[in-house]
Amino acid sequence: MAKVKMYTLSTCPWCMKTKKFFRENNIPFEFTDYDLLSEADQKKLMKELIELGCTGAFPVVIIDKEVIIGYNPDTYKQVLKLK
Amino acid sequence: MNVESRKTMLRLMFEPVADKLGYKFSPDTELVEFLLEQEVNLEKKHGSPFCPCQALTNEREHDMKIVCPCIPFHLKHFDSMRRCWCGLFVHKDITDPDSLPQIPESGINLKEV
DSSP, X not given: OOOEEEEEOTTOHHHHHHHHHHHHTTOOOEEEEGGGSOHHHHXXXXXXXXXXXXXXXXXXXXXXXXXXXXXXXXXXXXXXXOO | OOHHHHHHHHHHHHHHHHHHTTEEEOSOHHHHHHHHHHHHHHHHHHSSOBOTTBOOOSOHHHHXXXXXXXXXXXXXXXXXXXXXXXXXXXXXTOSOGGGOOOOXXXXXXXXXX
8 A cells, every 4th residue: 555645734625635535545644734833843844845846835745755746636546556 | 804804805805916917716616715714814823815725934035925816926837727826716718627737836847838
């Protein structure tokens, strides 16, 4: 099973849709709501996300080593090899 | 001012700005209502109606570029998607906003736009 980690914002409807997609497909995932972290933790995380190619736009989904920015179910399916 | 009144104010403030840039509010009214409510909450917490789908970094220069409507700061990127990142605004000719995926800035060739 692929390891799925996502970075989201609690205010972002596309982040909610992303979580819904993985739940509906019974794919376990870990997530972190960036905006609910402390300022220090946000700074640390943003540094890591910039290294992954994030420009501040959410959601950021990491499936194994594949980084997908934005809500894109077709790409999730492709990377997860779902029909 | 309550949330509904502020949402109405934001609508009135945003509409002419978006219009001049060739954009309109998304026909997805449920999405628009949700996003405006998030913006009112972000404004209460942080002082400005920031984009609910982009991260605040506490660096003023960056954060000012995601105050809604943030279209002027991301024009080529948003024009290529025909929507803004959160989907509050779409190009004026769009009738089916669900057909417009989010494409990260790195995923488009800005020179071709």
